[in-house]
Amino acid sequence: MTLLSRKCVPFTPLDRELSKCTVALVTAAGVHRVDQEPFNIADELGDLTFRAIGGDDAIADLMVTHHHYDHTDADQDINVVFPLDLLRELAAEGMIGQVAREHVGYMGYTMQLKLMYEQTAPAIAEYVDKKAKADAVVLTGG
Amino acid sequence: MRGIPTVLITVSPEVSAQMRPPRAISPKGFRIGNSLGRPGMRDLQKRVLRDALNTLTAPARPGEVVEIDYPEYGG
Numbered sequence: 001m002t003l004l005s006r007k008c009v010p011f012t013p014l015d016r017e018l019s020k021c022t023v024a025l026v027t028a029a030g031v032h033r034v035d036q037e038p039f040n041i042a043d044e045l046g047d048l049t050f051r052a053i054g055g056d057d058a059i060a061d062l063m064v065t066h067h068h069y070d071h072t073d074a075d076q077d078i079n080v081v082f083p084l085d086l087l088r089e090l091a092a093e094g095m096i097g098q099v100a101r102e103h104v105g106y107m108g109y110t111m112q113l114k115l116m117y118e119q120t121a122p123a124i125a126e127y128v129d130k131k132a133k134a135d136a137v138v139l140t141g142g
Numbered sequence: 143m144r145g146i147p148t149v150l151i152t153v154s155p156e157v158s159a160q161m162r163p164p165r166a167i168s169p170k171g172f173r174i175g176n177s178l179g180r181p182g183m184r185d186l187q188k189r190v191l192r193d194a195l196n197t198l199t200a201p202a203r204p205g206e207v208v209e210i211d212y213p214e215y216g217g
Contacts, residue, residue, distance in 0.1 A: 009204040011164040046155030077181035
């Protein structure tokens with residue numbers, strides 16, 4: 001039997017058309033800019049921090065630090081886990097209003113689930129709300 | 143804090159379903175590390191992203207992970 005979360009599903013309706021939405025990406029795939037501190041893969045407990053990635057950042061300036069999935073393909077084309085290029089195209093095509101000015105990368109592996117849930121996740125949500133000013137978020141893993 | 147609408151793209155549907163995400167799609171058979179497809183498969187990657195975004199305005203199925211077939215991904 002699959003064990004399901006007993007928490008209330010945190011469903012928030014979208015209050016406007018997609019074509020008017022600012023959209024941000026939040027990825028657990030360990031994406032960050034090459035000039036940012038890499039995630040700490042030496043700590044067996046995981047890394048509870050996150051990195052802000054600019055909406056205008058060049059794809060070539062992004063990289064992955066994550067030791068719990070094979071990111072060979074993402075190293076070649078980061079859009080397979082972090083579709084920032086594609087989001088820009090969809091904004092240019094008018095499907096979404098605009099690409100958020102900030103996005104978030106973190107390393108989706110931790111032995112400190114409680115801290116991830118109670119501290120990191122709300123901090124990311126706060127960031128997406130206040131800094132990215134996103135109306136909607138696409139979440140990706142590795 | 144206000145709620146923020148989210149949609150998840152997952153390649154581990156069984157694991158993700160346990161958390162009962164508000165909106166989630168799972169491209170069928172994609173391996174871990176290929177959430178939107180394989181490198182360079184721009185059209186496929188974009189279709190997956192479009193499908194995810196369209197989930198934001200589709201009839202609500204909170205807590206469900208919707209599996210979608212993308213035959214062009216290959217086995």
